[in-house]
Structures are given as structure tokens and as C-alpha cells.
Amino acid sequence: MSTSDDNPGVIAPPPLLFGIALGAGLALDFLLPDIQTGMPGIWRYGMAALLFAASGALVIGAFRRFRQAGTPVKPWQPTTRIVTHGVYGVTRNPMYLAMTLAYGAIAIAAESIGALVFLVPLLIVVTYGVIMREERYLELKFNDEYRRYKQSVPRWI
Numbered sequence: 001m002s003t004s005d006d007n008p009g010v011i012a013p014p015p016l017l018f019g020i021a022l023g024a025g026l027a028l029d030f031l032l033p034d035i036q037t038g039m040p041g042i043w044r045y046g047m048a049a050l051l052f053a054a055s056g057a058l059v060i061g062a063f064r065r066f067r068q069a070g071t072p073v074k075p076w077q078p079t080t081r082i083v084t085h086g087v088y089g090v091t092r093n094p095m096y097l098a099m100t101l102a103y104g105a106i107a108i109a110a111e112s113i114g115a116l117v118f119l120v121p122l123l124i125v126v127t128y129g130v131i132m133r134e135e136r137y138l139e140l141k142f143n144d145e146y147r148r149y150k151q152s153v154p155r156w157i
Helices: 014-031 041-069 094-109 113-152
Strands: none
Touching (some): 014 113
16 A cells, blocks of 8 residues: 555545535525424433533544554544554444534434434445445555454444
8 A cells, every 4th residue: 555545535524524414404494394393492402412422422532542542533644553442442433423423412402304304314425435435444454453343343333
């Protein structure tokens, strides 16, 4: 693998993908009729707070493990090590799971049907345009070490 090829070739930075989908979903709310869930605000905001807390815990745990391993967080930079401990022992993609939880928290708090509509296409794009590219890259770079990890830890949860 040449130095210029030493990255997974993700289609875009994942936070950008999540931001675009969330923005489009919130914008779609202006075009849709006002649809209410009927869930009291205290429940919506409470659920959103729990999702944000879980998201924060995952992000902190993931960043801490990457820093300890000395490997970059940005998926378009060369990976130097496979991180398998901490939150990475539960899910192979804690950062993407965290972004999904934060996205869901915002959608729920805002009672945004538009954001929820964009969630499934977003996850398909992230899965095929980011995660599967990262997995191919990691298998090429780390061979059986990554394959064993992939077999022992689920992609999401």
C-alpha cells in the first residue's frame, strides 16, 4: 500500500454527512404539515438528554482510546493501530453510533419528522460510503488481526 493510498477513501467526513442530513431534515419540516408526536416535552427532552449523555460517553471513550493508541481519529488519515479495548470492545464504530444517538436526540427534542425521515438514508450512506470502506482498508492493512476483531465485535451494537 503506497503512502497516498494509506487511507480508507471515505466519501466525506462523517460529521459533515450527519450535519447535512440533519439540516436537510430540519428544513424538510418547513415543507411538511406540522406533525406532532403528542409526547409531552418533558419526555422528549428527557429522552434527548439520555441519548446525548450516551453519545457523549461513547465519544469520550472512543477519543481516549484512539489517543492512547496513538492513531488518528480522522478517517481520511492513515490508521496506525487497531483499537479494540474500551468502547471498541462493544462496538466497532462507537463514534458513528455516538453521532447517530446525538442526531436522534436532536430529532426527538425538535420533534422533527423530517430529520427522522433522513436518518435511514443517512445510515445507508455512512455504512456504504464510510464504514465498509474503512473495513476494507483495515483488512488490507492489518489482515487477520482486523478480521478476528471484526468477527468478535459487532459493527454497531
